[in-house]
Amino acid sequence: MLNFPTKTINYIKNNLLRQQKEVEKNLKEVSEDDPAKPQILAETSEPGTDAYIADSHIKTIVLEKQLKKANNSIKTALQRIKQGTYGKCDRCGHNIEIGRLLIMPMTSLCVSCSKKTSKRL
Ligand SMILES: [Zn+2]
Numbered sequence: 001m002l003n004f005p006t007k008t009i010n011y012i013k014n015n016l017l018r019q020q021k022e023v024e025k026n027l028k029e030v031s032e033d034d035p036a037k038p039q040i041l042a043e044t045s046e047p048g049t050d051a052y053i054a055d056s057h058i059k060t061i062v063l064e065k066q067l068k069k070a071n072n073s074i075k076t077a078l079q080r081i082k083q084g085t086y087g088k089c090d091r092c093g094h095n096i097e098i099g100r101l102l103i104m105p106m107t108s109l110c111v112s113c114s115k116k117t118s119k120r121l
Contacts, residue, residue: 004086016106017078020075023070027067074106089113097110
């Protein structure tokens with residue numbers, strides 16, 4: 001069972017939905033902005049340009065990966081809210097600090113566990 005007040009969980013839920021919208025929008029933009037699309041690549045012949053394109057292509061891939069990851073985390077969090085398991089730490093099973101959830105609603109680790117695994121995304 002959720003031990004959050006309805007108001008709090010609704011706030012978090014809205015936050016998640018808003019972030020999900022944003023992530024999905026960014027994902028769309030990222031794939032449209034990718035300079036390494038075949039037709040664009042074929043048109044560039046200047047030396048040095050390929051490297052630039054490759055570089056920003058990698059950035060696009062990294063960004064896309066991060067966005068997809070964020071999207072997954074948001075989906076998982078929303079699912080957990082529905083199932084009533086939201087707010088439990090994935091690692092130790094303790095309740096995640098409410099302040100942390102308000103700032104990072106898609107987190108699935110409590111503060112101490114995330115410190116232990118602070119490898120970043
Ligand atoms: Zn934990």
